[in-house]
Amino acid sequence: MNTLRARIACRAGGLRTALLCGAALGGFAAMPSAAFAQDAEDAAQDGNDFGERVIVVQARRQNETLQEVPVTVTAIGGETLERYSIDQVADIASRVPTLNVQVGGSGSGGQLSLRGVGSSNISAAFDSAVAFEYDGVVVSTMRMVQAGFFDVEQVDVLRGPQSLFFGKSATAGVLSLRSANPTPNWEVGVRGSYEFEEKGYLVSGYISGPLSDTLGMRLAAQYNDIDEFQLLQPGTPAVNQKRGLKDLIVRGTLEWEPSDRFSANLKVQYTRNENDGAIGTAEIGCGPNGLPDPVFLLGGGVVIPGGHDCNVQDQRYFIPDAAPQLAPGVPTPSAAAGRNGVPFGKTDIWFGRLQFELDLSDTLSLTSVTGLLNMDAVDFDCYSYVGVFPGGIPGGAGCSDPINSLEQYSQELRLASDFDGAFNFMLGAFYEDRTFIFDTAQQGVNISFLGADPITGFTYDWDKTHTTKTEALSFFGSAMIDLTDKLELSGGVRWTDETKVQTISVPYIHLFLQGPGFVQPGFFSGPINFKDDNFSPEVTLRYQANDDLNFFASYKTGFKSGGIDNSALPSNSLSQAAISGDFSSLIFQSEEAEGGEIGFKSQWAGRSFTLNATAYYYVFTDLQVQNFNATTIQFVTSNAGELTTKGVDIESRWITPVDGLNLSANLSYLDAQYTDTFLQPGGAGGTIDLDGRRGSQAPEWAGNIAFDWTVPVNDNLEFFMSGNAAYNDGYITDEATLNDYVQPSFWTLDGTISVGAPDGKWKLSLIGVNLTDEIFVITSGGRPFLAPPGNIAGLPAGDDLVLTQNRGRQVFVEASFKF
Template identity: 30%
Template structure:
């Protein structure tokens, strides 16, 4: 069973006392490294149906080695390179539209996203909370919600592994894993050029790829994509407003005009590139080096924040009665006033809102195959910088509620991992690995607040209510292993465990607080936390293959999600380390599954049943009593359900594929005394029975659904491709995704409800038989459904609700040439 322990130091301005542990970490790691190595072969992509009809095998790396998906004792949904291209799935949000149980809510601040799988996800409001759904790119863990800003071009495959995956993928995989594999260099020269135009956002997209050998042993692949919107997905309905400031130094009140945004959002521009070198001097040795860079700019960091539900019976927004709540693709925001523009840190001189994301990564992988042993080393360094300027009232709210804010966050991560895996022609085989990771987050935020200014303060602080800075240095060392025993030829037992030792040293401070707010917030009084945890996450599976085409399995799994520090919190007069430092989250439970290939390999039918208990849920909320964001551990949750997936490819009709899924998932809090949602009364349970949470009235959510947890989801799709004339073939695909109703709020807020919906994606293609030329029409969310992926109480109007809304209907015309 998983266990953990935590150490949190008392506040201490000298936060360097954790640095002495670095030497201990490194010596411990080197000792393990000397005794360990790691291996798994290069991931193979999920294959498409063969030309003669019937099913082809799908190979995955769910257990860090190449296996047939039908043989793996894991619930896996695989998306091939052809499927990725079919719907232009170039980022995680687009990928989520093809996976009914996986939902993404894009957020402006905090972690930047709420990723939810099987009803388990992480709040977007705290940048310190790492996601429960781990994102793996080319074998490397990317833990930040900001990963949704990454563009994933030229992918070879995508795998969604559902349920806890700690043994093979480490911490922060309590809900599951999204594993992406970029395409490798080819053995012969290939070139591709593509241009597209998306009609809703008036977006032009261009992509090029070149791949092939530089010599007999060295191959290269270069991919580049650029895009620019001349419009957007969301209309701006903002109203001109005035933000007045009271100068605490002179007593003078000055009005500042803030014009409404008029352009559609997000108005995005992006440039993404990857270079891959692969060296194969012998059949045993493969060395791969990948370098990625991504640039993503938006004209508004909260471009999908829609005020869709009001607490007011008349349907108007509390902070601005001129705006009505509605489920429309409309946002209401304003430029910075001219006086504040360029004066506030990280603001632009023209007062425009923006979100600017930059990332860089380099990954080196060495695979070496001996007669009975595979060895692999993967080393990665990645860095991302996110900066924004926000009209954070969201609804053109005027005096005194305007809140122009800015943020600058930098995240660095270095990791190196070794694995070794035996391949004896014997009943017993072993896998062993060790990983070291070092991370650093530097977070800075400023905000105008409460209609105050101070002309006696430094120029950069004149119009600020607060300026805060936070930093977290983390180190992780983990070792893991598995024993696989083929008891008899068709029965295999496997057992393994991952041990993790982790530390995080953090501080949060306000270098500047306006004089009028210094009784509420504390200036230059840091809150410090030095944390350490140890965790054991065991796993055991039993697999029975009575025939080649039938697999039955049972598994016991556990998982561990890292604790941390809420870097985006506040230091108020009552803030202590435990308000912003939180413990790990754990999961444990069982899963049984049935995988089959039937009807002469024309039908694939997979069924999985599961039940998992999550403890010490990590929750972020705003405490109105102390006026502070608090991240803490509270209660638990259980998810249990059944999933059925099928794929049918009849041999009698080559090129036809019918596929779908039906999923039942019951995700409920087991014991959770929670903060009240905005506008909640005693009559609806707030403070009933004297319940409190961090000094404020609380409610009992035990037995109620978790956030973004529909009971029923499903999908149904059909694709067909055939030759229509000499030298030409055409194809189409239609995919429907169903979701039952759910609450988008983590605190049971009734007006956060997302109604049940069906969204529809479709594509039409005409191409030459040799695939050289192709023209395609790709439509997503054709039914134009309003879908909320997460929700928060509205600032200054808590009874109202803001939703993180997914994209409306999009239609793209795309042309491709390959040679």
């Protein structure tokens, strides 16, 4: 067997085989870590009557079994993802209690939170508190979440601060995706499905195999076209009564191993996402007053009836096109020009990752991971969310055409030892260079209801551009010491230095707005600087009582850099800063975490039963928060004084005595509370202190129970069925007041039935996701342009809420083939 095929075959054979192969091929440490991951659903025989599930994770940047690594990790294999037709990050939430995923919006484009800690989706200035790692590279844009994923080998969710090994932006955890790699022999796979509820189809395929004795390749692609991603409420004044969604993802992988001591893995991926607007699945709740509040503009000079029906459970969205007075004159160049106020969205992302591993000696290996990301995204939508004039004329206001452009380069080097003795180490360095441009024309005042700009003809209030340049440098070191045969002490520290420089330009202001209270046309801020550095230590003690029982205790810290807000509007915060020359009000501070966890990982009854549990306690200081004041039409960026989280995570798996039947269950208890002063804007110009209130997106209890059952029919046919039931006891959906919207408890149910060949050559499946069509709120916030108390129009104070929700029921019929 040639070298490349031997290594790929070893990886496919599980950890035990890989260890043996590693010894034969020059050492386990030399194996390409990015490519080495057994599907979480594979079973490897271990000399007993049960199939031992050997799951490999890289929670400490090296290959370790899930049962031995002293980190709380949930691993989901590629087979499970395919089984339930999971190709969106949001769909993973039902498998990971306390994971909350929001997709959509014009800011960052998405949000991830774990154990009640996340970062606002309305700000593109924040890094995510849950790091999103894609094939070994931490990406800084949540728009990768919008596009989904495919051909994935394994998804790992690491809970708690992970700054030592994953760097900044991992204060709450890590969501890691690893795509599939070349196979030892030529293989072709195709999959097609049709979804009945949203009227969508998906086709995907791959070709994989060795080009030579030392070079392997894999080319994969997926196209998803959904006609009815959103259905609008009858009577909505919009061209697109059915909002659609299209995704195209193409990935190429090359794996080269010219010798036993060197290997390289290159991945290049292109993603194209198109949609009919950035708002996504957002319903408008009518608040305590029960009324569909109108759009209140220009101090009451313009009042547009809302038109929405207050039904937030029917999955019929009222999202009008732009009002005729606001639609035509978009400051050029803009992709929204000429569309006459019809919402749309388009994102193009190029992602590349080159990893190589070099054995410097029999005991030292060098790993290099280079990442490149280029994103160009533009969308258009109207953030009044509602509005219809008499006669069914569109009344959408607050429209904007944000252009998000990102160029990110990162380089990481790791030197790791593989000594036979009690001591081993890892040393590393990381550098990131990132340029993010947020360029948007906006209608914050909607002055063009009084008339378009008489000079330019533009109907937008202003055009502004925030350009943020980020440079980050960090060094880290970790060590593992076997104090005894059963006791391991590990730990290390990462030092991070991050610098951000932002410039703000406002080339255009509507003529009617030029004067006091607004910056002048042609405004340029000059450089606004932010700089911070941090030491993030970590230490873990692991005790291996026997081969099947491990205890661990960890002290961990986390760090997420602060920066400069890029949501400031020329009408308020920016104009005040321009007058004073002091832009410090736009700067938010770095977020830090400190705490620890204790736990155990165990297997019983010949490793047929697995039981793992972790108890944790963490304090997050200067938690980065951004909310939107729906009355003043201003973004509010701040740092929460302190959030304390504590709880317990329990995971179990059982390979039952019934042939082919496996059960699994997860349960999480979470207590998250603001434990220091946390001021947010209140009514009548006052403030509200959220100190003592429960954190948002933090259910007290959450869990799931799942089964899969394979039943052989004959030598050429097998029957398979599986199900997953997930429970969440509810949570607060915002962090703005003491009585924010509360999502009540809910259950979701998934299931699949399939028949196919035992060797996977073909399979026909019926797949149901969220079969009970349970609709729940993920996040909430005040709807823009609400009537204030005591307004001159005599209208009741508006209290409508924007409720971002999950997708409803999906039912797929799917066929897959492998050759």
